Amino acid sequence: MALAIDDSCINCDMCVPECPNEAIAMGRKHYQIDTDLCTECEGFYDSPTCIAVCPLDSIHRLKGT
Ligand code: SF4
Ligand code: SF4
Numbered sequence: 001m002a003l004a005i006d007d008s009c010i011n012c013d014m015c016v017p018e019c020p021n022e023a024i025a026m027g028r029k030h031y032q033i034d035t036d037l038c039t040e041c042e043g044f045y046d047s048p049t050c051i052a053v054c055p056l057d058s059i060h061r062l063k064g065t
Contacts, residue, residue, distance in 0.1 A: 003051070003059055003060065003061055004060055005027075005058050006058050006060060008058045010058075014053045020041060022037065023038040023039075033050070033059070
């Protein structure tokens with residue numbers, strides 16, 4: 001799965017506890033999504049819940065996926 005957090009992330013922590021797969025962790029500058037763990041919330045939510053809770057629209061699907 002391919003979701004990514006961009007540089008607009010302010011590390012507000014909103015998305016981290018919402019992820020059912022613990023796929024979001026702090027990277028070098030801001031939170032990042034482990035694409036091996038992210039299932040785009042399949043089986044838990046109808047759409048990626050991290051995108052829904054992010055106040056800054058910092059999480060995006062990568063192009064071509
Ligand atoms: S889409 Fe769902 S599984 Fe993937 S990082 Fe976001 S909250 Fe976690
Ligand atoms: S909710 Fe958005 S701004 Fe907050 S930590 Fe997650 S990606 Fe960053």
